Amino acid sequence: MRLSTPYYLIDEARMLPAMERIRLVQERSGAKCVLALKCFSSWCAFDFMRQYLVGTTSSSLWETRLGHEKFGGETHGYSVAYADDEIAEVVSYCDKVIFNSLGQLDRLGHHAAHISVGLRLNPEVGHSGYELSNPICQYSRLGARAQNLPDNIGDRIQGAMIHVNCDNDDFGSFSSQLDVVEKRFGALLPQLKWLSFGGGIAFTNESYPIDDFCRRLRDFSERHSLQIYLEPGEAAVTDSTSLVVKVLDIVENEVPTLVVDAGVETHLLDVLTYNFTPELFESEPLAKDAKDLGSRPGHIYRVCGRTCLAGDHFGNYAFPRPVAIGDELRFPNVGGYSMVKKNFFNGIKMPAIYHRKLSGELRLAQQPTYEDFREALTHTHLV
Ligand SMILES: Cc1ncc(COP(=O)(O)O)c(C=O)c1O
Numbered sequence: 001m002r003l004s005t006p007y008y009l010i011d012e013a014r015m016l017p018a019m020e021r022i023r024l025v026q027e028r029s030g031a032k033c034v035l036a037l038k039c040f041s042s043w044c045a046f047d048f049m050r051q052y053l054v055g056t057t058s059s060s061l062w063e064t065r066l067g068h069e070k071f072g073g074e075t076h077g078y079s080v081a082y083a084d085d086e087i088a089e090v091v092s093y094c095d096k097v098i099f100n101s102l103g104q105l106d107r108l109g110h111h112a113a114h115i116s117v118g119l120r121l122n123p124e125v126g127h128s129g130y131e132l133s134n135p136i137c138q139y140s141r142l143g144a145r146a147q148n149l150p151d152n153i154g155d156r157i158q159g160a161m162i163h164v165n166c167d168n169d170d171f172g173s174f175s176s177q178l179d180v181v182e183k184r185f186g187a188l189l190p191q192l193k194w195l196s197f198g199g200g201i202a203f204t205n206e207s208y209p210i211d212d213f214c215r216r217l218r219d220f221s222e223r224h225s226l227q228i229y230l231e232p233g234e235a236a237v238t239d240s241t242s243l244v245v246k247v248l249d250i251v252e253n254e255v256p257t258l259v260v261d262a263g264v265e266t267h268l269l270d271v272l273t274y275n276f277t278p279e280l281f282e283s284e285p286l287a288k289d290a291k292d293l294g295s296r297p298g299h300i301y302r303v304c305g306r307t308c309l310a311g312d313h314f315g316n317y318a319f320p321r322p323v324a325i326g327d328e329l330r331f332p333n334v335g336g337y338s339m340v341k342k343n344f345f346n347g348i349k350m351p352a353i354y355h356r357k358l359s360g361e362l363r364l365a366q367q368p369t370y371e372d373f374r375e376a377l378t379h380t381h382l383v
Helices: 012-029 043-049 061-071 087-093 102-112 171-184 210-224 269-274 370-377
Strands: 007-011 032-036 055-057 074-078 096-099 116-122 159-161 194-196 227-230 241-253 255-260 284-286 299-304 313-319 328-331 352-356 362-366
Touching: 007 012, 012 032, 012 043, 012 210, 012 352, 032 074, 043 061, 043 352, 043 362, 055 061, 061 074, 061 087, 074 087, 087 102, 096 102, 096 159, 102 116, 116 194, 171 210, 210 227
Parallel strands: 007 352, 032 055, 032 227, 055 074, 074 096, 096 116, 116 159, 159 194, 194 227, 255 299
Antiparallel strands: 007 241, 241 255, 241 328, 284 313, 299 313, 352 362
16 A cells, blocks of 8 residues: 655564564663653554563653653653642652752752652763763753762662763773763762663664673672663664655756655754764665765765755765656654654644554554644634
8 A cells, every 4th residue: 555655654563673672681681671752752652662661761741741641661750950830740650750950859859759769960971973962061951960969969869860872882982981980979879779871872783782781781780789771762763663755846956856745854853953864765875965966977866855944955865766756765764853853844744653563554643634733833722
């Protein structure tokens, strides 16, 4: 059956290898994995993912509620800053709440007396290819640094969260972070019951040294008598989801440009934010800033979106054959940070979401309509 484009397709069979790796890491290391909802919140897939991850972690009241309602299991609440009027509701959904700062712990910690309380720590070491997503950047507001912790902090929290990685596929760098954590927070660790190492660790990649990783986590957890958590987002959904688009027009300005029925800012926002080229099925990505595209041999195209943004540019690609209007293109690895960030800019058609279960059964999980667009803009009530 040919589905109407544009659409995202979440495919459980393609998600399975990452899920099985997550299960293996939990079994071998003793760590527990919670899904980072900020990366992927498409709850049509939660019945499947729940078999592998113990619960969810969140960035806000609404994500916490979603995790509680739709995923279940362990629900961890975290936010860069909670508002006074939402913290009571947050703690009603979660078993662990993690405050980002000592100030928030001081002001709001009493609401969480009946659950496990954690504090985000900033060990001042980390690994990120982009300054924008580097939690240990200069003046970072993310987490408390060791020199600012009061002596009695261990009496006030049961756990801690350290998230300092982004797409880190270098086990050596992760391992050396743990050395620093032990040095910086050595006095605190024995007082804690749990410690989360956050997300951003590419441990579901086939080439990641999973035995070393599991051993390191187990040793760390045994040495300090800690339950370790990991918060995979991207690592959980890598390779699971495609965005399928159709070529609506081909315009020529030195290089043939395919204009497709989707957009970068609207449907794959991180491509714009981080200026990378997403994989495109059956084609070879070329440098985004290449100056010689027009003079290269072969079927070279720029692939662009149909929003008004001049830079609505997915990337430059070498195709094995000429592309025609009406052809479909498939970005095969866009599960993370796409559907959670999509928006109605320009009023262009929002992709549907299809969900293929492991059994092969295909379901339409969401079909956005004109009414969804209209209601997202204004929905007036008398106050
Ligand atoms: C606190 C925290 N945990 C987990 C994640 C998930 O990271 P990733 O999707 O890179 O695995 C993030 C991402 O920003 C985060 O800020």
